[in-house]
Amino acid sequence: MTYLITGAAGFIGAALAEKLLRDGKTVYGLDNLNDYYSVALKQERIEQLQQLGGDRFIFRKVDLANYTQLLEYVGESQPAVILHMAAQASVRHALKNPQAYCHSNLVGHFNMLEVCRQYQEQHPKKFKHFVYASTSSIYGGNEKTPFEETDDVSRPVSLYAATKRADELMTYTYSHTFNLPATAVRFFTVYGPWGRPDMSPWLFASAILDNRPIPVFNHGDLWRDFTYVDDIVEGVIRLSDHIPQKTEKNPPHEIYNIGNNQPIKLLDYIQKMGKILGKEPILDLQEWPPTEVYKTYADTSKLETAIGWKPSTSLESGLQKFADWFVPYYTQQKS
Numbered sequence: 001m002t003y004l005i006t007g008a009a010g011f012i013g014a015a016l017a018e019k020l021l022r023d024g025k026t027v028y029g030l031d032n033l034n035d036y037y038s039v040a041l042k043q044e045r046i047e048q049l050q051q052l053g054g055d056r057f058i059f060r061k062v063d064l065a066n067y068t069q070l071l072e073y074v075g076e077s078q079p080a081v082i083l084h085m086a087a088q089a090s091v092r093h094a095l096k097n098p099q100a101y102c103h104s105n106l107v108g109h110f111n112m113l114e115v116c117r118q119y120q121e122q123h124p125k126k127f128k129h130f131v132y133a134s135t136s137s138i139y140g141g142n143e144k145t146p147f148e149e150t151d152d153v154s155r156p157v158s159l160y161a162a163t164k165r166a167d168e169l170m171t172y173t174y175s176h177t178f179n180l181p182a183t184a185v186r187f188f189t190v191y192g193p194w195g196r197p198d199m200s201p202w203l204f205a206s207a208i209l210d211n212r213p214i215p216v217f218n219h220g221d222l223w224r225d226f227t228y229v230d231d232i233v234e235g236v237i238r239l240s241d242h243i244p245q246k247t248e249k250n251p252p253h254e255i256y257n258i259g260n261n262q263p264i265k266l267l268d269y270i271q272k273m274g275k276i277l278g279k280e281p282i283l284d285l286q287e288w289p290p291t292e293v294y295k296t297y298a299d300t301s302k303l304e305t306a307i308g309w310k311p312s313t314s315l316e317s318g319l320q321k322f323a324d325w326f327v328p329y330y331t332q333q334k335s
Ligand SMILES: NC(=O)c1ccc[n+]([C@@H]2O[C@H](COP(=O)([O-])OP(=O)(O)OC[C@H]3O[C@@H](n4cnc5c(N)ncnc54)[C@H](O)[C@@H]3O)[C@@H](O)[C@H]2O)c1
Pocket: 006, 007, 008, 009, 010, 011, 012, 013, 030, 031, 032, 033, 034, 042, 062, 063, 064, 065, 084, 085, 086, 087, 088, 089, 090, 103, 104, 108, 133, 134, 135, 136, 186, 187, 188, 189, 190, 191, 196
């Protein structure tokens, strides 16, 4: 089976590609290799996939906003499943560069839908499923926990969340209008080896190793449902085989949470990280930024009912695996 992964040079896209290549699949990847964070890290991920997959991994630098190139590449790769992971991520970066969210998450996502529509029309037997990344951030001002897929998501507190919710709505419409089988996966704070330099595991671990203070929002009273990357990969691949069916009332579109179902307080999480790294964290207690959600907590009942599986990696073992990769990687980068 052939897969197309957008954002293949990114943290989750590369992890998905690795698992699929290990399982003997053919993977086409695309990414615009933008410089939101280290381009060298993105290129390293691609090099690893090339080494692992040989001629079963094909990569091309394509921007989602370039409709013609995107259409050409999908036509060339003829995937059965499209795993759409490319996006401008992060809730805070939108304060600096809001345009990037419109470029990648609105124009880019819309182009993906149009390309899927055309590809499905031309190759109805080949194309099976469009699976795309959404986020726990869209629960925004929702105060009820754990978050269920049916909860109110009409109060996003960041532009990132608003664009991701717009993606879900646009996809629902394409699914309804063109009978496009599509699944949204709402990820809850993903961490693990080859992670993102802008996310807390990397930021906190590097600060601890360098004896720098860690900015701790809301004096450490924020809660996150950290989910290990291998669990995200397993969930996405299982869901990609679980194609939504059209019913009398609903188009073939579904939304699933993939989260660890066990939120942890930020302060406790930092202490755990310090313990694993064998150093006492230095804390810089700060106020609550308006873009942050107070607590993320995934209800995974829908996921469990659909595929009989839910994430199971404990934070301790996931953080240990992250540290085993991060410490030598970071030390080498600095030298
Ligand atoms: N990591 C998390 O905790 C998390 C949580 C919730 C949702 N998500 C979502 O999961 C997906 C993957 O996230 P990630 O953590 O791997 O992020 P990432 O930034 O590491 O990966 C995204 C990749 O997409 C590429 N990209 C961005 N805009 C593009 C464009 N216009 N054209 C082509 N490529 C483009 C980037 O270069 C990057 O390599 C994203 O959609 C993100 O919003 C991630």
